[in-house]
Amino acid sequence: MKGVRVEAPATSANLGAGFDVFGMALSEPVDVLVVEEIEAGVVLEVSGYQVPESPERNLAGYVAGRLLEGTEAGVKIRLEKGVPPGSGLGSSAASAAGAAAGVAVLLGLEVSVEELLRVCAEAERLASGAAHADNAAACLYGGFVCVGTKGYEVLAVEPPEWLEYAVVLPEVRVETRAARRALPERVPLEVHVHDLARAVMFAAGMIRGERRLLRAGMSDWFATPVRSRWVPEFEALERAAVRAGALGMTISGSGPACIALCCRDEQPARVVAEAMAEVYQERGMRCMSFWGKPGEGVRVNGERLSNIL
Amino acid sequence: MKGVRVEAPATSANLGAGFDVFGMALSEPVDVLVVEEIEAGVVLEVSGYQVPESPERNLAGYVAGRLLEGTEAGVKIRLEKGVPPGSGLGSSAASAAGAAAGVAVLLGLEVSVEELLRVCAEAERLASGAAHADNAAACLYGGFVCVGTKGYEVLAVEPPEWLEYAVVLPEVRVETRAARRALPERVPLEVHVHDLARAVMFAAGMIRGERRLLRAGMSDWFATPVRSRWVPEFEALERAAVRAGALGMTISGSGPACIALCCRDEQPARVVAEAMAEVYQERGMRCMSFWGKPGEGVRVNGERLSNIL
Numbered sequence: 001m002k003g004v005r006v007e008a009p010a011t012s013a014n015l016g017a018g019f020d021v022f023g024m025a026l027s028e029p030v031d032v033l034v035v036e037e038i039e040a041g042v043v044l045e046v047s048g049y050q051v052p053e054s055p056e057r058n059l060a061g062y063v064a065g066r067l068l069e070g071t072e073a074g075v076k077i078r079l080e081k082g083v084p085p086g087s088g089l090g091s092s093a094a095s096a097a098g099a100a101a102g103v104a105v106l107l108g109l110e111v112s113v114e115e116l117l118r119v120c121a122e123a124e125r126l127a128s129g130a131a132h133a134d135n136a137a138a139c140l141y142g143g144f145v146c147v148g149t150k151g152y153e154v155l156a157v158e159p160p161e162w163l164e165y166a167v168v169l170p171e172v173r174v175e176t177r178a179a180r181r182a183l184p185e186r187v188p189l190e191v192h193v194h195d196l197a198r199a200v201m202f203a204a205g206m207i208r209g210e211r212r213l214l215r216a217g218m219s220d221w222f223a224t225p226v227r228s229r230w231v232p233e234f235e236a237l238e239r240a241a242v243r244a245g246a247l248g249m250t251i252s253g254s255g256p257a258c259i260a261l262c263c264r265d266e267q268p269a270r271v272v273a274e275a276m277a278e279v280y281q282e283r284g285m286r287c288m289s290f291w292g293k294p295g296e297g298v299r300v301n302g303e304r305l306s307n308i309l
Numbered sequence: 310m311k312g313v314r315v316e317a318p319a320t321s322a323n324l325g326a327g328f329d330v331f332g333m334a335l336s337e338p339v340d341v342l343v344v345e346e347i348e349a350g351v352v353l354e355v356s357g358y359q360v361p362e363s364p365e366r367n368l369a370g371y372v373a374g375r376l377l378e379g380t381e382a383g384v385k386i387r388l389e390k391g392v393p394p395g396s397g398l399g400s401s402a403a404s405a406a407g408a409a410a411g412v413a414v415l416l417g418l419e420v421s422v423e424e425l426l427r428v429c430a431e432a433e434r435l436a437s438g439a440a441h442a443d444n445a446a447a448c449l450y451g452g453f454v455c456v457g458t459k460g461y462e463v464l465a466v467e468p469p470e471w472l473e474y475a476v477v478l479p480e481v482r483v484e485t486r487a488a489r490r491a492l493p494e495r496v497p498l499e500v501h502v503h504d505l506a507r508a509v510m511f512a513a514g515m516i517r518g519e520r521r522l523l524r525a526g527m528s529d530w531f532a533t534p535v536r537s538r539w540v541p542e543f544e545a546l547e548r549a550a551v552r553a554g555a556l557g558m559t560i561s562g563s564g565p566a567c568i569a570l571c572c573r574d575e576q577p578a579r580v581v582a583e584a585m586a587e588v589y590q591e592r593g594m595r596c597m598s599f600w601g602k603p604g605e606g607v608r609v610n611g612e613r614l615s616n617i618l
Contacts, residue, residue, distance in 0.1 A: 018505065018509070019501070019502060019505065020502045020505075021502060021505050021506040021509065146506055146510065146513070147506065148503075148506040149506055150503060153506075153510065155509065155510055155513050155522060183498070184498070185497065185498055186496060187495060187496045187497075187501040188495055188496075189492070189493070189494055189495065189496060190458070192328070192501050192531070193329045193330060193458050194458050194459060195501075195505065196329075196504065197330040197455055197456065197457040197462075198457065199505050199509055200327070200330065200455045200464065200508055200509055200512045201457065201464055203509045203512065203513055204455070204512055204513070204516060207513060207516050207517065208516065213464060222501070
């Protein structure tokens with residue numbers, strides 16, 4: 001039986017001011033998908049973290065179904081969920097992007113990464129109620145991305161080679177839909193202008209590899225002040241990260257995971273992750289932590305997707 | 310008598326989605342200021358375009374007064390206004406930045422460009438009611454800038470060497486204050502997100518010299534749809550610019566001047582400027598046009614300010 005093995009990593013969206021448009025691929029945790037050709041239809045088996053199993057309600061199943069339209073083929077997907085759902089780490093996007101990449105490569109579909117992104121972004125509407133493409137773009141392209149909301153144009157950037165991230169995920173679950181509903185429908189003009197400049201500086205910092213710009217760019221007035229209410233000990237966490245040497249810290253996606261960025265030559269991300277985790281441990285709260293270099297995004301049979309399609 | 314000669318160019322703010330944070334220095338028109346040391350106080354003489362002459366109401370006079378605080382010196386400024394006021398070409402910022410640069414260099418003040426920017430931004434509050442620093446930053450730093458609204462951090466970028474601009478200014482005057490009042494106080498969320506991505510792509514296009522990104526980045530949903538009402542024949546102008554080969558066209562600052570960007574190797578800006586001017590000429594309307602490469606910003610005695618301070 002023909003099959004491919006896909007690793008689809010967690011991703012971190014927003015990164016401060018880049019609400020709904022910035023994303024960065026992490027190197028772990030990952031969803032692992034084994035995609036095999038079958039007679040017809042979509043069969044889904046899920047292990048690891050618990051997520052809906054019916055192909056209609058699971059993003060991997062939905063995306064596979066969309067890509068099979070117009071073909072005679074079917075696929076069986078064994079999804080090992082390694083990216084915790086409801087964490088702010090792009091769990092649904094990992095499943096969607098992983099399935100999209102697996103089905104496209106397995107069946108030799110003539111699609112571009114851009115087309116896969118469009119399908120994944122629409123799948124995300126199922127998960128969050130809004131067709132945002134930030135996590136999916138980061139997962140499909142790897143590195144740092146900015147994705148336009150009209151037409152899903154993508155700016156893909158290889159982060160500076162010294163950049164590392166530290167992620168800490170407390171044991172609280174945040175529903176993406178609820179986190180989105182808490183945000184106002186209209187943005188005060190001064191917030192709009194403030195966040196515009198921050199987002200531009202952050203992206204410029206990624207492109208130029210300038211720490212000053214990443215530092216200045218990693219704060220926002222729109223989403224984080226609202227969403228930090230759901231992150232236990234947010235202020236203490238931010239203080240700990242910055243004191244440990246991080247360039248900045250913010251909420252990952254809609255949280256509750258938080259992400260700090262650091263320059264390896266100043267302070268390895270492991271140390272920053274430990275300092276952040278300590279904030280929870282000292283208060284008797286459980287958390288997970290991850291750190292590493294920004295990732296390459298989805299890999300199919302060990303190869304970066306953008307090298308295949 | 311000790312004196313310096315300053316050339317302070319027109320600038321174009323916003324450039325699409327970068328509302329209040331993007332600016333680019335043009336190479337012409339320019340304000341020319343001759344600044345000389347006198348016993349005490351600020352004396353101002355204005356020629357060229359008509360602007361307020363009293364030092365309290367003229368930005369050059371205001372900025373000079375602020376910089377003289379705590380010194381024993383006085384200055385006489387002869388300002389030859391070459392940048393038309395009320396045009397959207399940063400006329401007030403040119404006077405402010407020119408005076409700031411002239412006074413600082415003449416008196417050997419120990420100030421940084423950042424500090425001059427702060428004084429100029431506050432002076433802009435006099436002109437428009439909001440302390441925006443986009444034009445002043447472009448004038449002081451030259452090239453393309455993004456300026457943060459909290460603390461005035463500046464991202465300064467040397468535009469791609471092939472970049473040219475074409476500006477057409479119809480004979481209509483727009484008051485910056487009125488143009489600002491017409492904008493809503495709150496930005497719909499989808500507009501915020503759309504413009505975030507566009508601004509990031511535009512800046513990335515400037516940094517990387519990628520035409521695709523400049524093309525994608527030069528549109529906005531916030532200010533231009535409102536302000537284009539005051540620009541005669543805006544749609545026809547945009548069509549003409551793009552048809553002539555421009556990467557895009559938008560309103561310069563609060564208008565009514567419009568600016569198109571182009572890649573010299575595809576189409577010289579002169580041709581684009583002619584195509585735009587023709588739109589007005591065909592309708593029997595008068596306009597001015599300018600074109601060239603992005604400028605170096607304020608020059609004092611022929612030298613770029615950032616090379617002096």
